[in-house]
Amino acid sequence: MLRKIGEKQLPHLFAPAKWLQYDINNHIKYGACCVSNYNERDGRISPRELARTRVIAGTGCGIITNQGAYPDPLGEGKSYFRQIALHDDRFLPEFETIAGYIHDAGAFAIQQILHAGRYGGIDLGYCIQPSIVPQTLPHFRPPREITKQQIRETIQQHADAARRAVTAGFDGTEVTSFMGYLLATFNSKFTNQRTDEYGGSVKNRGRFMCEMIDAIKQATPDHPLVVRLSGAELMDRWGGNTEDECFELMELAGERGVDMISITVGWQEAPESSIGRDIAPGHWNYLARRAKKLLPNIAIAFGVRLPDPFMADACIKDGDFDFWEVCRPLLADPDLVHKAAEARMDENRRCVGSLNCLSRVFRDLPYTCTMNPALGHEVEPEYAMTPAAVKKNIMVIGAGPAGMECAMAARRRGHTVTVFDKSDAIGGNFKSYASRDLANKDDLLSVVRHYEVMAKKLGIEVKLNTEVNPKLMRSVLHQYDVAIIATGARIDRHLLPPCDQPGVMIDALDVAAGRVQCGHRVVILGAGKIGLVLAESLKTKGHDVTLVESGRALGIDVMPTFKWRHTAWVEELKIPALTKTRAVKVSAQGVTVVSDKDGERVIPADTVIGAVMRRGNQELFHELEWLVDELHGCGDAMVPRGLTQAIHDGYRLGVRI
Amino acid sequence: MTNMGDTAHKVLTDLPAWNAMLSRHAEVFAEVTPGSGIGIVPQVDAAQRCGTMLIWERTEADGMAAALRPYAGYHQCGVDLLFVAEDRGLNAIYGEIAARPLDEMKAALRRGDLCMFVTKRRDDLSDAGWDELLETLGRAYMGLCR
Numbered sequence: 104m105l106r107k108i109g110e111k112q113l114p115h116l117f118a119p120a121k122w123l124q125y126d127i128n129n130h131i132k133y134g135a136c137c138v139s140n141y142n143e144r145d146g147r148i149s150p151r152e153l154a155r156t157r158v159i160a161g162t163g164c165g166i167i168t169n170q171g172a173y174p175d176p177l178g179e180g181k182s183y184f185r186q187i188a189l190h191d192d193r194f195l196p197e198f199e200t201i202a203g204y205i206h207d208a209g210a211f212a213i214q215q216i217l218h219a220g221r222y223g224g225i226d227l228g229y230c231i232q233p234s235i236v237p238q239t240l241p242h243f244r245p246p247r248e249i250t251k252q253q254i255r256e257t258i259q260q261h262a263d264a265a266r267r268a269v270t271a272g273f274d275g276t277e278v279t280s281f282m283g284y285l286l287a288t289f290n291s292k293f294t295n296q297r298t299d300e301y302g303g304s305v306k307n308r309g310r311f312m313c314e315m316i317d318a319i320k321q322a323t324p325d326h327p328l329v330v331r332l333s334g335a336e337l338m339d340r341w342g343g344n345t346e347d348e349c350f351e352l353m354e355l356a357g358e359r360g361v362d363m364i365s366i367t368v369g370w371q372e373a374p375e376s377s378i379g380r381d382i383a384p385g386h387w388n389y390l391a392r393r394a395k396k397l398l399p400n401i402a403i404a405f406g407v408r409l410p411d412p413f414m415a416d417a418c419i420k421d422g423d424f425d426f427w428e429v430c431r432p433l434l435a436d437p438d439l440v441h442k443a444a445e446a447r448m449d450e451n452r453r454c455v456g457s458l459n460c461l462s463r464v465f466r467d468l469p470y471t472c473t474m475n476p477a478l479g480h481e482v483e484p485e486y487a488m489t490p491a492a493v494k495k496n497i498m499v500i501g502a503g504p505a506g507m508e509c510a511m512a513a514r515r516r517g518h519t520v521t522v523f524d525k526s527d528a529i530g531g532n533f534k535s536y537a538s539r540d541l542a543n544k545d546d547l548l549s550v551v552r553h554y555e556v557m558a559k560k561l562g563i564e565v566k567l568n569t570e571v572n573p574k575l576m577r578s579v580l581h582q583y584d585v586a587i588i589a590t591g592a593r594i595d596r597h598l599l600p601p602c603d604q605p606g607v608m609i610d611a612l613d614v615a616a617g618r619v620q621c622g623h624r625v626v627i628l629g630a631g632k633i634g635l636v637l638a639e640s641l642k643t644k645g646h647d648v649t650l651v652e653s654g655r656a657l658g659i660d661v662m663p664t665f666k667w668r669h670t671a672w673v674e675e676l677k678i679p680a681l682t683k684t685r686a687v688k689v690s691a692q693g694v695t696v697v698s699d700k701d702g703e704r705v706i707p708a709d710t711v712i713g714a715v716m717r718r719g720n721q722e723l724f725h726e727l728e729w730l731v732d733e734l735h736g737c738g739d740a741m742v743p744r745g746l747t748q749a750i751h752d753g754y755r756l757g758v759r760i
Numbered sequence: 761m762t763n764m765g766d767t768a769h770k771v772l773t774d775l776p777a778w779n780a781m782l783s784r785h786a787e788v789f790a791e792v793t794p795g796s797g798i799g800i801v802p803q804v805d806a807a808q809r810c811g812t813m814l815i816w817e818r819t820e821a822d823g824m825a826a827a828l829r830p831y832a833g834y835h836q837c838g839v840d841l842l843f844v845a846e847d848r849g850l851n852a853i854y855g856e857i858a859a860r861p862l863d864e865m866k867a868a869l870r871r872g873d874l875c876m877f878v879t880k881r882r883d884d885l886s887d888a889g890w891d892e893l894l895e896t897l898g899r900a901y902m903g904l905c906r
Contacts, residue, residue, distance in 0.1 A: 228881065237834055237842065237877035241885060241894060341844070341875045342807065374872030656895070670898060671870050 109446035113412055115419040116427060117444060120165060122402050123327055123362060125274070127165035127211055130419050131440055132404050134365070135168040135215040135277070136430035137460050138183045140469045141479060146173065146181070146188020148197035151469075153204075154482035160204035162433050163440035166426065167210045168277055168329075169201055171217025174264035175257065179231050180285065182219030184467045189216065189264040195271045202272030213329060214268035215277040216261055220285025221246065221294060222371065225467075232288040233311075234296040239372040242465065254301065257285070258315050262322035269323045276319060277329035281367045286312055290352050291336055291370075293343035305348055309355040316359040327362035329404070334366040334390030337373035346390075350397055363402040365428055366391050378431075380456035380542040381668060382408045391424040404428040410454055412443040434460060435474035449556045453549040456542075458664035459747055466663070473747040474550070476508070476754035488758060491516040495584040497760065498523060498731075500571045500723060503531020505738020505749035506589030507554040512757025514561045521583075522563060525570035529554050532591050532739075533746060535615035536633065539640035541672060542665075550746070571723065576730040585733040585760055588724060589753065592717035592743035599628060599713045602689035611637055611714035622709025623647055626694045628686050630657045632745065634714035635669045642676045649706055650680040651696055657682065660745065686711075717743035735760070768802045768847055771854040772814045778826035781857050782816060788862060788896050791889030792818040798893075799839035801831045806844040809833035813842075818889075834877065840888050842877040849873030866897045 110117035120127040141151040160167055172189035173180035181188070188194055198214065205212035222243050224230035230244040231253065238245065249257070265276040280286035288294040289311035295302050301310050312330070319328050332353050336343040344352070353364055368387045369377030376382050391405035406428035409415055415427035432439055435454035442451050452474045460470040472478040480486035495518050499506045502524035514520045528534060530551035537547035558565050569575070576586075594610050602608040611633050613619045625641055627634045630652035642648045650657070650673070657673060657680055658666045673680050684698040693708035719740045727734055737756045738749035782789065797817030805811020813831035817839075818824055831837060845853070849868035856864040868874035876899060878885060885894065 235834060237879045239875060239877055241878050241882045241899065245879070245881060340846070340872050374870065667870070667898060674867050674870070 107444045107446070109442070109444045109448070112446060113416040113443055116412055116416040120426070122166075122211075122425075125211060125327075128209055129163075129165040129440075130426050131164040132166040132365075132406075132426040132428045133159060133162055133164040133168055133433060134404070134406055134428040134430040135170045135217075135279075137434070137470055138170050138186050138217070138464060139479070140183050140185040140464055140467065142185045142187050144185060146186065146190075147194055148187050148201070151479065151482045152187070153197060153200055155479060156201045157204050158437050158481050159433070160201075160208040160210065162437050163208075163444065164429070164433075165210060166213060167205045167208075168213040168215050169198075169205075169273070171215040171279060172264065173223070174216050174218055174260040178224065178226050180218030180220070180223045181225050182217070182222045182284075183464060184225060185469070186217070186225075189214070189267050190260060192267065195267060198268065198271035198273070206272070211275070212273045213275045213277050214265075214271075214273040215279055216264045216268075217279050218257065218261065218285040220288045221283045223285070232285070232294050233301060234294060236294045236296065251299070251301075254311060258311070258318045261315055262318035265319045265326075265328075266322045269326050273326075275327035275329065275362070276323060277331065277365070278315060278319065279331040279367075280312070280333060281331050282333075282370045283372065286315065286330075287333060287336075287370070290333070291338065291343050292348070293336070293338050293341060305351045306355065309352050312352065313355060313359045316356065316361055320360060329363040329365055330356050330361045331365040331367050332356060333368065333370075334387065334394060335368050337369045337375050337377060340374070343370070350393060353394055354397060357398045357401050361401065363404055363426070364394060364398065365404040366394055366407065366424075368407045376668075378408050378456070379458060379665070379668065380546055383543075384408055384410055385414055388418060388423055391418070395422060395424055402426060406430070412439070412448070431456075431460065434470075434472045434478055437475070450553075450560065452553055453546065455546040455550060457662055457747065459662060462662055462664040473750060476751040486755075486758060488512065488515050491518055491760070494518055495760065496582065497521070497585040497587065498571070498579075498583040499587045499589060500524075501531060501589035501591055501738070501740065502526075502529045502554070502565060502567070503589060503591050503738065503749065504533050504550065504554075504746055505591075505740070505753040506531070506587065507558070508750050508753030509587050509589060509737055509757040510563050510753075511554075511557050511561060512754050513760055514563050516758065516760075518760065520563045522558070522565045523569045523571045524565070524567050527567050529558065529565060529567075532612055532615070533749070535612065535617075536636050539615060539636050541636075541639045541643070542668065573726045573730065576727055580730065583731055585735065586727055586731040587756065588721070588727075588734070588736040588740050589738045590720040590723060590740045592719050592739035594713045595716050595718040596713065598715040600686045600688050600694075602711070604689065604691040607691065607708070608689050608711045608713060611712050614641075614712055621646060621712070624693070624707055624709045625649070625712060626651060626706050626708040626710075627712045627714050628694070629714035629716070630654075630680060630682070631660045631714065631716070632658060632669070633717075634712075635661070635673065637712060637714060638678050639669070639672050639676060642678050648678050649708075650678060651684050651686050651694065651706070652680065652682045653685045655683055662747075719743055733760070768804075768850055769812075771850050772800070772802070772812060773828060774854070775826045775828070777854075777857050778814065778816070781861050782824040782826060785862060786823065788892050789816075789818065789824045789889070791892060792824065793887070793889050794818050794820045796888040796890070797839045798841040798843065798890075799829070799831070799837055800843045800845055800850070801837075802850060803844050803846050805831055813837065813839075815839065834879070837879065840878070840880050840885055840890060841893075842879060844875045844877065846873045862893075862896050869897060869899065
């Protein structure tokens with residue numbers, strides 16, 4: 104029965120589910136979409152991971168899938184430096200603990216088995232796959248062809264891993280054919296070019312999957328098996344499976360008795376996006392719909408680029424799929440499901456699709472989340488929100504992400520907090536740039552809306568149009584115990600060339616905020632994220648834009664997973680980008696630039712935008728030092744970086760004052 | 761033996777144009793070690809594992825040089841990087857051969873008109889001097905969920 108007001112608003116998502124003979128609390132499955140890289144190098148689960156999984160267990164999902172474990176002792180299936188292993192009984196105690204966490208939370212526990220195949224062998228000099236098709240991504244290991252004997256051993260290893268998972272207390276298992284992992288490489292004709300019974304037709308390519316399903320079902324006959332399968336590989340131009348072939352493989356899995364199919368989209372090496380911010384939410388739903396139509400009697404789980412519970416509820420209502428499979432939105436806000444159930448979605452911290460999580464994992468770093476600074480630090484008391492021992496009166500100067508994060512954390516701990524900002528809105532410089540984002544500005548602006556809502560709900564006083572300076576401080580002397588300087592950063596004008604024509608050279612922030620208008624011909628000095636965002640935005644508004652960058656590449660400060668997106672936009676929008684080019688003078692005629700390649704020349708411009716490196720607004724540190732007891736700084740005011748660091752800095756400061 | 765069409769054949773076999781391009785972009789290949797090379801093969805030949813491959817190879821005497829070599833599949837390709845090109849991608853790169861061919865290669869990779877296969881480990885590619893080219897093509901690192 105649906106009791107809470109939000110559950111009634113999302114009746115299909117929160118209705119109790121019946122899957123096989125199991126009663127599941129709701130239609131939400133926590134997907135094992137991301138390996139944490141928190142664990143020991145030998146695959147043993149670490150205390151850090153256990154603390155993290157305790158949070159995952161408490162997310163409120165009816166089914167929880169624990170992150171993928173590699174099943175083989177050699178590590179051919181190991182894709183991440185600190186991936187968990189399940190090839191030996193010695194790993195079981197920690198799996199038992201995790202299964203216990205999940206059951207204590209009333210959820211159904213699934214353990215994923217992840218043999219990375221083409222992306223595996225991270226500690227070895229090679230990877231294994233059905234045929235030797237070289238890598239297209241230099242990061243990964245050269246392939247070796249798996250022999251028939253190895254196929255049998257690998258299938259047995261999967262079955263043994265499944266048996267161990269069940270021994271540890273998991274209710275079921277999942278094997279993943281996501282994005283180029285071993286199962287996907289057998290299924291796909293891009294990587295499966297074998298001429299034996301494991302290659303050729305769809306049926307033959309699917310033989311490995313069918314034998315694996317058989318082996319796992321035999322090893323764990325009383326426990327359900329989930330298989331993650333591609334609805335679209337996005338590799339068909341390069342010999343990969345068509346969508347039709349993907350669905351033939353799903354049908355094969357269904358015939359073999361798999362209990363749930365989780366639909367995935369895209370290979371790592373696919374030339375197009377599948378989960379980035381530039382893909383509209385709901386874009387891939389048609390794949391789930393097709394799968395459900397094809398296999399009406401098999402549970403279908405889906406959640407690719409579907410971050411919104413209201414959309415998911417509508418999909419379940421329409422019969423598009425049975426379980427909303429969600430992961431990254433729950434990294435950003437582990438309380439998402441609870442907030443949805445309690446009609447508090449306005450408090451949700453939305454996943455903005457920055458892919459910070461995956462950017463880090465594929466650089467062999469532990470994953471973190473832009474929106475959730477505590478993620479991965481659950482084991483550390485220093486990151487916990489504990490009541491403040493001494494309640495203080497805190498002034499936060501700057502209502503950008505760093506200041507608001509600090510304010511929220513401090514307020515939650517019992518401090519009294521007032522935020523000052525000289526502008527007329529919450530959001531700081533970030534808001535101006537976010538509103539010009541080409542990918543999905545609503546994602547980024549949701550961050551600002553979250554701050555507006557939470558300031559009200561938490562009782563944080565926000566004084567806008569109020570510039571903090573020594574005069575103001577003297578007028579409120581002794582009213583505040585602490586001042587937090589979160590005043591952001593500005594373009595470092597010392598790095599700009601001389602300009603002999605007033606009005607031609609303007610500041611990037613003034614343009615982003617709409618305080619000044621640009622002429623038709625615009626030259627932007629600096630092609631970091633600020634320069635790129637402005638260039639793209641102005642170009643789409645009809646301006647003739649040129650980027651000038653003294654460094655060798657564009658987007659040097661852009662998140663690695665999004666750099667390609669900016670450079671692709673620059674190319675698509677036909678924005679000339681001059682790298683290794685230095686601006687030496689700005690005049691009424693335009694910008695004089697110099698490069699080794701082209702020598703000196705003038706680029707005509709009506710407006711020149713300074714978007715070079717920034718420096719922190721730190722003046723208040725000196726001005727307020729003798730006017731308040733405690734003085735701290737955070738975010739770009741300390742070192743100009745970006746949203747992730749601003750949020751994390753602000754939170755870390757807020758939880759310790 | 762080749763399966764490629766007339767246009768692709770003309771593009772691939774225009775060795776003087778490719779050699780001129782390699783000279784103009786010598787800085788990109790400055791670190792490439794002797795004996796290291798890349799290959800470009802039309803998709804139709806790659807699919808049939810039989811055809812003609814354009815090679816850009818560092819020779820002891822002449823620096824980077826273009827040549828043609830039979831193609832018989834990934835296993836025997838003998839290059840560090842293999843670019844499989846749809847006709848559209850090949851024509852687009854050739855169309856820019858006198859101007860910005862490497863930028864066009866980068867764009868073709870992004871459009872999916874060109875697919876790059878690496879036949880060596882990342883470190884070996886680095887030792888062979890391909891870092892600058894990989895950087896130029898935006899492929900220094902692309903192992904990412906997107």
